Amino acid sequence: MNNIIIGTAGHVDHGKTCLIRALTGIDTDRLKEEKKRGITIELGFADMKAPDGTDIGIIDVPGHEKFIRNMLAGIGGIDLVLLVIAADEGVMPQTLEHLDILRLLNIRRGIIVVTKSDTVEEEWMELVHADIRESVRGSFLEKAQMIDVSSTTGYQIDLLRETIFEMVKEPAKRNNDPSLLRMPIDRVFTIGGFGTVVTGTLLEGTIKVGQSVTIYPQEQPAKVRNLQVHGVMVDLATAGQRTAVNLTNIKKDDLNRGHVLAAENSLKTSRMLDVRLQLLESAKRKLENGSRLHLHFGSDEVLCKAVLLDRNELTGGESCYAQLRTEVPIALKQGDFFVVRYYSPVETIGGGSVLDADPRKHKRNDVSVLQALEIKEKGEDSDLLELMIKEQSRVFSDVAALAKQAGMTLEEVLAHCRSGVDRGTLVPLTEKVYVHNDFIAEAAQKAEKILRAHHQKEPLSIGILKEEFRNKLGQSLRVNDQRHLEKVIGILAERKVLKWEPTTVALSGFQVEYTEKQTAKMEELKQSFRAWAHEPPEIDGIAKESSSRQECRQLLAAMESEGTLVRLTPAAYIDARILDGIVEGIKLHIETRGSITLAELRDTLRTSRKYAMQILEYCDAKKITRMEGDRRVFY
Numbered sequence: 001m002n003n004i005i006i007g008t009a010g011h012v013d014h015g016k017t018c019l020i021r022a023l024t025g026i027d028t029d030r031l032k033e034e035k036k037r038g039i040t041i042e043l044g045f046a047d048m049k050a051p052d053g054t055d056i057g058i059i060d061v062p063g064h065e066k067f068i069r070n071m072l073a074g075i076g077g078i079d080l081v082l083l084v085i086a087a088d089e090g091v092m093p094q095t096l097e098h099l100d101i102l103r104l105l106n107i108r109r110g111i112i113v114v115t116k117s118d119t120v121e122e123e124w125m126e127l128v129h130a131d132i133r134e135s136v137r138g139s140f141l142e143k144a145q146m147i148d149v150s151s152t153t154g155y156q157i158d159l160l161r162e163t164i165f166e167m168v169k170e171p172a173k174r175n176n177d178p179s180l181l182r183m184p185i186d187r188v189f190t191i192g193g194f195g196t197v198v199t200g201t202l203l204e205g206t207i208k209v210g211q212s213v214t215i216y217p218q219e220q221p222a223k224v225r226n227l228q229v230h231g232v233m234v235d236l237a238t239a240g241q242r243t244a245v246n247l248t249n250i251k252k253d254d255l256n257r258g259h260v261l262a263a264e265n266s267l268k269t270s271r272m273l274d275v276r277l278q279l280l281e282s283a284k285r286k287l288e289n290g291s292r293l294h295l296h297f298g299s300d301e302v303l304c305k306a307v308l309l310d311r312n313e314l315t316g317g318e319s320c321y322a323q324l325r326t327e328v329p330i331a332l333k334q335g336d337f338f339v340v341r342y343y344s345p346v347e348t349i350g351g352g353s354v355l356d357a358d359p360r361k362h363k364r365n366d367v368s369v370l371q372a373l374e375i376k377e378k379g380e381d382s383d384l385l386e387l388m389i390k391e392q393s394r395v396f397s398d399v400a401a402l403a404k405q406a407g408m409t410l411e412e413v414l415a416h417c418r419s420g421v422d423r424g425t426l427v428p429l430t431e432k433v434y435v436h437n438d439f440i441a442e443a444a445q446k447a448e449k450i451l452r453a454h455h456q457k458e459p460l461s462i463g464i465l466k467e468e469f470r471n472k473l474g475q476s477l478r479v480n481d482q483r484h485l486e487k488v489i490g491i492l493a494e495r496k497v498l499k500w501e502p503t504t505v506a507l508s509g510f511q512v513e514y515t516e517k518q519t520a521k522m523e524e525l526k527q528s529f530r531a532w533a534h535e536p537p538e539i540d541g542i543a544k545e546s547s548s549r550q551e552c553r554q555l556l557a558a559m560e561s562e563g564t565l566v567r568l569t570p571a572a573y574i575d576a577r578i579l580d581g582i583v584e585g586i587k588l589h590i591e592t593r594g595s596i597t598l599a600e601l602r603d604t605l606r607t608s609r610k611y612a613m614q615i616l617e618y619c620d621a622k623k624i625t626r627m628e629g630d631r632r633v634f635y
Contacts, residue, residue, distance in 0.1 A: 002054040003240030004168040005201050007075045008061055009102060010084035011092035015115035017044065018151040019084060020060050023161055024048045028060040043186055045199075045242055047230040050165040055230065057201070057242035075101065076298055076337070077184070077201035079172045079240070080164075081110035083141060087120045087148070090128045091135045097348050100280050103139055104351030105337045110141050111163060117148035118155060174204055174239035177409045181205030181213065181263035182333075183243060184298030188255045194226065196252045198261060199244045200299065205263060207245065208236045215250065216260045216331035217269040222250040258300025260331050266404050267331040273324045274356035275338070276377055277306065281317040283349045285342070288313045289364075294346060295324060297338040297354075303327045306340070309364055309373075319352070321373045323362055332357045333407040334376065334384070353377075358405060381408065385416045386425055386436070393439035394477060396484040398432040429487040443488050444497045446476040451498060451507045460554040462512055462561040463504030504561055512558060521546075522555050526564055529575040534582060534615070535607045538571045568614045582615055583624065586632075595631040 008016040021027050028044025044060035061075055075081075081102055085095055102110070112132060117125065129146065136142055145163060149156045183200040191197055207213070211224045226246035227234050237243040245261060260267065279287055289308040294301055307323040314320055324340075332338075332354050339351040355376040362369045375387050388402055397405075403413045417434045420426030426434045450472050454464040464472075470485065479485050493500040496508045514522070529536055536542075539556060546552035556573060559565045565573040585604065589596045602612040616632055619625040625632040 002052075002168070002171045003057070003174075003238060004054055004080060004172055005057045005059065005078045005240060005242065006080045006082060006164070007059045007078035007107075008082050008084055009075065009095075009098035011086070011089070011094040011098075014084050014086035014089065014092075014095075015151055016082075016084045017060055019082070019113060019115055019149065020044070020046050020058055022149075022151040022154065022157045023164075024058065028058075047242065048161075050168050052165075052169060054165075054168045055241060056164070056168060057230065057240075059201075059242075075107075076105055077203050078107060079109065080167060081107050082113050083110055083136075083144075084113050084115055085128070085132055086116045087114050087125055087128055088116050090131050096135065096282070099136065099139060099141070100282065100348055101339055101351075104278070104280075104339050104348075106353070108140050109167065110144050111160070111167070112136070112141060112144050112146040113160060114146060114148045115151060118150040118153050172240050175409075176204070176206050176239050178206050178208075179263050179266060179403070179409060180407065181207050181261075181266065183207070183245070183261045184300065185215075185255060185259045185261055186257055186299040188252055188257065190252050191246070194246050196247045196250055196255065197244055198247060198255060199242070200261065202237055202239050202241050202243050204239045206236060206238045207243065207261075212264055213247075213261055214264050214266070215255065216262055216267045217329040218254075218259070219269065220250060220254060221264070222247045222261075224248075258298065258302075260298060260300075262331070265400070267333070268358045268405060269329040269331045270358040271326050271329055272359050272361065273326070273330075273332065273354050274359040274362070274373055274376070275322050275324055275352045275354055276319060276373075277308075277314065277322040277324075277340070277350060277352045278319040279314045279316055279350040280348070283316040284347075285349075286313045286315050287349065292343040293324075293349075294341040294343060295326065295338060296341070296351075297330070297332055297336060300330070302330060303343070304340075307362075307364065309362060309366070310370055314350075321355075321370055322352075323359065325361075334405070335407060381406075381412070382416045382419060385413060386420055389417075389420070389426060389434055390436035390438060393435040394479050396429065396433050396435065396481050399434070400432070427491060429484055429491075433484060433487075435488070440488065440491055440495075443473070443477055444492055444495065447473055447489075447492055447498055448507065450476065451505065451510075455507060455510060458554060458557075460512055460514070460518070460551070460558045461504075462558060463499065463501060463506030463510070466500075466503060466505055469505040518551070518555060521552070522559060522564075525552075525555065525559065526575075529565060529573065530578065532575075533578055534574065534605050535611050536572065536574055539573065540571065566618075568618050572614065574615075579615070579618075583619060586615075586619060586625070587634075590625070590632070590634055595628070595633045596625075597631050 010016055017028055024046040026046035028046050046058040048056050050056060085091060147156055147160050149160055182203045182205060185198045185200045187199040189197055207224060209224055209227055213222055213224060215222055224245055225248045227237050228244040229237050229241045289312050291306050293304055293306055295304045304324045304326040307325060308314060309321045309323060311320055334354055334357055336354045339348060341348050355373050372387055375383050385406060388406060399410060399413045403410045417426055421428060425437055427437055427440050428434050474485050492498050499506045499508055543549040543552040560567055563576055566576050566579050568574050586596055598612055598616060601616060602609055605612060623635040626635045
């Protein structure tokens with residue numbers, strides 16, 4: 001089904017509301033004050049259906065300069081605009097401001113409607129036409145059809161309606177993927193017996209009765225009780241429809257215009273935006289770095305500070321990369337358009353598009369930041385996703401989080417990731433987590449540095465202990481996720497950067513080179529440990545008798561790494577083959593008698609209680625045995 005949203009724009013009292021009533025029969029002014037004063041204050045809504053079945057929603061916006069924020073709240077999601085200009089006044093200040101806003105919000109199609117054509121002479125109408133054409137020159141309305149109408153007499157209203165019907169045959173480009181559901185809220189009210197109701201234009205995705213949704217930026221859950229589209233109850237609403245949503249599990253007081261109803265976990269809140277900021281040619285003042293602005297997006301308005309990333313000021317007609325730092329949390333997506341107005345006096349000065357909806361805080365004049373923003377602005381989806389993964393490799397963002405950030409479907413993200421793997425730029429850690437190959441290269445460089453330093457300091461060690469290496473590499477890479485870090489280390493092992501042994505890590509190809517004296521000493525130690533059997537002296541005692549205590553300790557550690565010795569405690573080693581024999585004896589004892597006590601092992605080995613306890617605690621640590629009262633049984 002094709003759904004189209006039409007918005008009006010134009011100066012106050014140029015007949016926008018009357019025009020909609022003439023087209024649809026619906027009076028969009030619903031407030032008493034609006035009817036009393038004869039001007040639109042709040043957003044109004046109407047609808048009609050084209051002969052081909054296209055549902056057309058119409059948004060009537062205020063034209064008065066005092067209500068420009070209300071106009072901005074309704075105009076952002078439209079597909080087609082009716083720029084309304086009264087024949088008796090012609091182009092006026094709000095006509096031009098509205099036209100600027102339409103351009104900034106990337107509206108691409110429209111019709112110029114000259115109202116009150118029955119109130120002026122033909123010669124005057126020719127002047128009005130010429131003035132209008134001059135005013136829209138260079139804009140998307142430069143070649144737009146211009147239709148003179150009278151809402152009072154009905155003159156050419158049918159022609160305007162037919163023109164609209166012809167234009168809406170071209171379907172709007174919208175994504176109906178349910179995971180992308182997003183609807184900026186422009187009205188909040190209650191209905192007796194139903195509760196809280198919100199309305200808005202469904203920008204993308206679909207929404208259905210019974211669905212759980214989230215309200216952003218407060219990330220508050222709610223559930224859809226009922227749906228209406230153009231006053232009719234429906235079970236499903238799709239992108240491009242004006243929709244009323246009856247919500248449960250949420251109070252009216254918890255909601256405001258500007259909040260966003262969206263699919264669960266589909267948006268991220270932030271206080272910063274990276275943007276391409278464009279200043280209007282008509283802007284009268286320079287925009288200085290650090291200026292405070294009103295930021296308008298969707299149906300919301302917040303205050304922000306503009307940080308210009310590559311200059312100190314922006315003049316009319318110029319654009320630059322900037323970071324907008326907001327005073328409250330917001331929820332946007334990459335590619336969204338916005339408008340900015342001076343803080344005081346409040347006037348529209350520019351706008352632009354969001355390049356990153358959840359960036360880090362940037363330093364100004366950082367070349368790498370500016371290059372990344374250029375990719376985000378001009379690159380293909382695959383380039384953008386690759387850059388996102390590169391920037392987030394340290395936090396191991398999964399494909400669902402990337403889809404949410406990029407405004408893509410999960411399938412689109414996965415396809416781009418697989419393509420990146422084929423190109424050699426991305427590396428899969430799991431089915432859902434990818435990192436950039438540059439991150440793997442950085443990890444390899446830092447791992448080599450850590451291991452080389454260890455080998456230089458401990459030349460007799462076959463490698464650094466795994467846990468110590470993992471901690472050092474994590475600190476060097478600024479990574480806290482140990483599970484995914486282990487995957488990275490596995491890739492480094494596959495690429496022959498390092499050797500990942502059962503207990504140690506070493507540079508690939510590293511071998512300990514012993515001198516003849518050291519080799520002889522190790523053989524002497526091996527024979528001594530076999531002679532000491534299950535009651536060897538502690539390390540300090542062995543090292544004390546050596547000419548070089550440090551070297552003796554290193555040789556003992558090397559023998560442990562090679563599997564000749566086993567470390568029972570921090571202070572004691574035992575011959576590995578002897579320990580294996582003792583453990584087998586313990587197992588046989590338990591199999592025969594059901595358990596073993598400390599005293600039984602001590603007497604069997606004819607050793608001290610101290611060494612018997614060390615061996616049993618070793619068996620407990622290896623989950624061979626466990627304590628049950630004062631006895632050991634199988635684990």
